[in-house]
Amino acid sequence: MATAATATAENDKPAAGDPPVLEARGIVKRFGHVEALRGADFTVGKGEVVALIGDNGAGKSTLIKTLSGVHAPDEGEIRVGGRPVHFATPVDARRAGVETVYQDLAVADDLSVAANLYLGREILRSGPLGRLGLLDKRAMRQGAAAALAELGVRIPRVTTPIAMLSGGQRQCVAVARAIIWATNVVILDEPTAALGVVQTGRVLDVVRRARDAGMSVVLVSHNMPQVLEIADRVEVLRLGRRAARLRADEVTTDDLVAAMTGSSGAERD
């Protein structure tokens, strides 16, 4: 069981000739005495939707934070397009086109919905005023409203502070933000956990459209039917290591659960 991870080490290369868009190799991450990742591997190919699944506390969010520059790994390396990179900050990851929705929704409560959507990428006025850093608030309001409309979100006003939104509304804002800006890879850590049925559907639509546009998507989810519906491939994390790599169209929910809980050492791909 515990050897499943080592067993995968040999066929780490994706099937196609292209180097993977984003790859993690042997990542170790410790928090004090807790070893959240113990040599985790992960691969996403171009235009692929990869689901990352695992039990609570398996290390999924930690892996994702490592991939997006929030945590520096203690060991192991990250590659983008085959070349090793070093993400010192989230900005580095964003520059490489990796956009992330975090499970703990990094939003600024006191700022409005529109300001949060454009945080770090504000639209400035055109001309010299813009070079002085003057905001084009109207453009941001309109852009925000349009983006939210695409996700089917009902939000009182885009000038409402985030603090006043419902749990699902907050998550919609976070998802909308990632989707607007992604160019290469978009990582979604349980993006639909708090979403209603309609909004969940829209997010899955958006994921499909992103893939069709050539982007790669990493999706963390505990909803197995959803995973099987949307993902091309599934990678399973257990106790901080990759326990299995599976093709979504070849497995059932039960296989996934077995892989997550370690009740089966089976490994396909």
Next chain:
Amino acid sequence: MATAATATAENDKPAAGDPPVLEARGIVKRFGHVEALRGADFTVGKGEVVALIGDNGAGKSTLIKTLSGVHAPDEGEIRVGGRPVHFATPVDARRAGVETVYQDLAVADDLSVAANLYLGREILRSGPLGRLGLLDKRAMRQGAAAALAELGVRIPRVTTPIAMLSGGQRQCVAVARAIIWATNVVILDEPTAALGVVQTGRVLDVVRRARDAGMSVVLVSHNMPQVLEIADRVEVLRLGRRAARLRADEVTTDDLVAAMTGSSGAERD
């Protein structure tokens, strides 16, 4: 469509002769200009599992906070066992045996898992020391470990501060806390949103056991298959009002979605 709510007003009484265990009538709750609840009704009978569903921002969490004494309603009344009550604080609701898991997980980040599970209900040493308020930390640690084991939660140590847990682990702690203490009604606001497959299964087991033990359960969820699997009845909230009351064994997922989005005025019960 919008008239669905008023249409239900007449047959507000539950079918059985017993007065409902917990009931909300015509609740109105405003936040500044936003009217989150616009005359919402809600009923739970004894030993019943009622799912409360609705779109994001429909007002589910607000209704639940009203039922558990966090918000004071601007209008309307709450009844427990048929008698009108006034919950000024969450303590009043707890005294009436209503225990709640909030969507925004009210946990104290700096306290340990064990301390959070027993927050407000600490075990004191026996004898005179206990009357001085001395804590029995060992008993709380053991009790906490046992409670978490029952939910199948893997947590590094019960003395870990909550701040260090994964999203799902935090939610497990919150659910465990409510379940330990509930005596009458347990309200769960999206309790499984961040949980893994195994943990979700355990929570649903616990819900069933609670019902079998004669407790009533209110479950908020966006997972329609889950709702249909576990609930006896479903109440649908739309735009701050009850839009429908349905029997779970008579409807399909599509019916529920229709009721939530208002694309069907259908009303069963």
Next chain:
Amino acid sequence: GGVEVRDGGDGASKDASGPLKLAVVPKAVGADYWNTVKAGAECAAQRAGDVTVQWDGVTTETDVEGQVNLIQNFVTKKVDGIVYAATDSSALAPATDQALAAKIPVAMIDSGTSPQPSGVPLFATDNRASATEAAKLLATELGPGNHQVALVEFQPGSQTNTERVDGFKAGLAQFPNLKLVGQQPSRSDVNEARRVTENILTANPNLAGIFAANEPSVLGAAQAIQAAGKSGKVVIIGWDAAPDEVAGLRSGQISALVVQNPFKMGYFGVDKMVKHLRDKAPLASADTGVTFVTKKNIDSAEIKAVLEPSCANPPVQ
């Protein structure tokens, strides 16, 4: 039972022939006045030879406990003698006792303690009497007729402040034609002194005189009056002799200054202490006197010696 009030340990007797190390502690560091005390102390030390002065103080005159700690720390350090100005007469009495119990002689400058132990001399001016004199000076300057006057004190609750305020009010009581219409503190901050004086002037357009009780208070009051365009119309009686105060006196903004002799205090403190340690001369108190400086007498030699004290020409006779 086993609890008793501590009087300090029994210190070893001093070998008085060698080099001496004296602690000189002002009420607070940070004013021209105390720097003159320091100059006097250092002058005496230099003249006596082989004497080092350790100059240290708290930052505000109200930090009584800080000064108690400071004196205790000097006792611990076993300096040969302590010369200091008490921020509070009663509060520092135990500290003096501790020093004496440790066989460290003490001399007080500027402000003593109460009770003042018999072997401890005080070299100081009488604040109360001088302030009373200042009130008389103000009355003389204003002449007959009814006048409104104001008082800019510095730090309510500090002992020197209380003495000057009480003395001034006692002096005013002898002149029924003078009415005290405002009393505000500057907290020894020039900006604050200016602010309260401006507001007093606004409330009392007919104000005729001000008594400002220390250096920052005088400077702030003078500036407020100048800014209001009332220079020369409002009589200022001030205290201390910072350079800008003297300049104000010369230009006529300030009518008179009550000038103590801080140099002499510092000088006497160290000089008498050294003589006591080396020659066993008894320590006896002395009044260091005040001078009332006006435009008329400002250029006289004796005033010059007080205003610009130097070790070459010390104002100590």
Next chain:
Amino acid sequence: MSAVEATADARGGALNDWLRERISHALSEFTAATALVVLFVALSFASPYFLTADNLFNIGAQTAVIAIIAAAQTMVIITRGIDLSVGSVAALAGVAGAMVVRDLGFPLLAATAVAIGVGALAGLLNGLLVTVARIPPFIATLGTMSVGRGLVFIMTGAVGVYGLPRSFQLLGNGEIIGIPFAVVITVLVAVGVAFLLSQTRFGQYTYAMGSNLEAARRSGIAVGRNLTYVYVLAGVLVGLGGMIAASRVNSGQPNYGISLELDVIAAAVIGGASLFGGQGRIVGTIIGAFLIALVRNGAVLLDISIHYQQVIVGLIIWAAVYFDQYRRRRLESRG
């Protein structure tokens, strides 16, 4: 359906939104402003001298320094920081400005630049301590407060810097068409900082960092650099304020600004800033500063002794913030 609503809201409601935002902001300064007006009217009746040009002129000039430094403090507070070093740094800047005039014969403008430079350096130090050394702002600036005061005393030998030319007084005592120069500077500073905070990207980042630093960081904001800028800019204003204060008394005062930090923090909080970050506006702060100044002015006009003044100032601080909190609860009745 909801999509349509959202879009309609954004298009047709743009002006509406704008208006609502304005009104809600205006309301948020409502209490402090009301208190200010009430006090103003009361004082006009209570003292015949209050409503005179001279007195208003004086109040303006007296409040200028506090208002400028309170504006600086507000920026820092919005980032969830606090700057306890303002008093020491203002003293250091004022003394430095005075010394270069006295000892090196600098002209006023150059001296002001020196004072501002000193403030900026102190701000840079604060910023680096907070961002690079990761010392919490309270402690970082407490240290700067202590070190700064020590330096001022060492530089001056604890004696005021006197003997300055009359021209040194221009900043603090000069006037332009009858308006105190210091007031003009204050207005410029207030408008500038308010504009910066509400209309520019830098302002947006300031609020974002105070609201959720981790979110700001993950959004790609260079939080270290931006936070440092905030402290530097605050330092610049504190330096300017210290220079004006020195100019007002025509000397560099080593004792200037002891416990100034409490006054300016009070002004910011009375004006609606939250010490837990993310909230605060310059208009409110300026109103807060004037509220405190009016109380002090009125107390002297009415010949209330300093002892009672302290009691009254305390009561007014309580009352202003109480009513503000009460109004907000009524308005938002947040959970």
Next chain:
Amino acid sequence: MSAVEATADARGGALNDWLRERISHALSEFTAATALVVLFVALSFASPYFLTADNLFNIGAQTAVIAIIAAAQTMVIITRGIDLSVGSVAALAGVAGAMVVRDLGFPLLAATAVAIGVGALAGLLNGLLVTVARIPPFIATLGTMSVGRGLVFIMTGAVGVYGLPRSFQLLGNGEIIGIPFAVVITVLVAVGVAFLLSQTRFGQYTYAMGSNLEAARRSGIAVGRNLTYVYVLAGVLVGLGGMIAASRVNSGQPNYGISLELDVIAAAVIGGASLFGGQGRIVGTIIGAFLIALVRNGAVLLDISIHYQQVIVGLIIWAAVYFDQYRRRRLESRG
């Protein structure tokens, strides 16, 4: 499987847990304690007078008041509050204690009770302002600071309370088998408060309220009442501290404790308390208080002037907190 693990962890690991908890706590005071020891050793070498019974006695007595009031402050800080009124309230309590002795001939014990009562009342006021009037702690206690100082001045007419019997000095200058009485009281207070915070339900609530007030409220903790208790208890300690301070100088000083709040907050933060609540321990605070006191004592012994002392105190505050933060980051490297 995971269930089994969790249970095993709790059973077999109970002792283990306990040990780990102890060690991690000990580590968390590590930096401040190390700094204290290093400074202690350095001073022992640098000054022959440092390591004498008299000097250590003095340091103990000098630090007692600060340590007691810092313990009070720590409790308040843990709740995410702050108490700026400690200086004024200590002065008020000391003056009240001295006045009842002088004017009414109260014995020392009764006078101490009066001082403690005054402190408790002020604490109750702070508590009610924070919980009932919902004024943020910074502002509530800033008001109390101002009002309290005004009251002291009004009560005393700005003149110290003198003419006390020699017995009045017992608390501050007395000793028991060679140990200063004040030190004994400090130890008792520190142990008592530490016990209260770590071992009792009240302590648990204190941390919970500071960590997440809303969660505490929803958990059924009567947050209003408990928060008020914290302020009252803090007031009691401040009253006691004020009485000891008055006893040390054998008089009631109306100006006592100006800017004392900064010293005690610094002690708490150096000792590991977080101004954002939920964290802080008494051991750390006491170490912090002694660290500051040692610096002051050493500076005098080494003949360092007050100006340089201020610089050095600032540097030490920075250093202590910097290393503490650094160690925590290394240990936890939280996101």
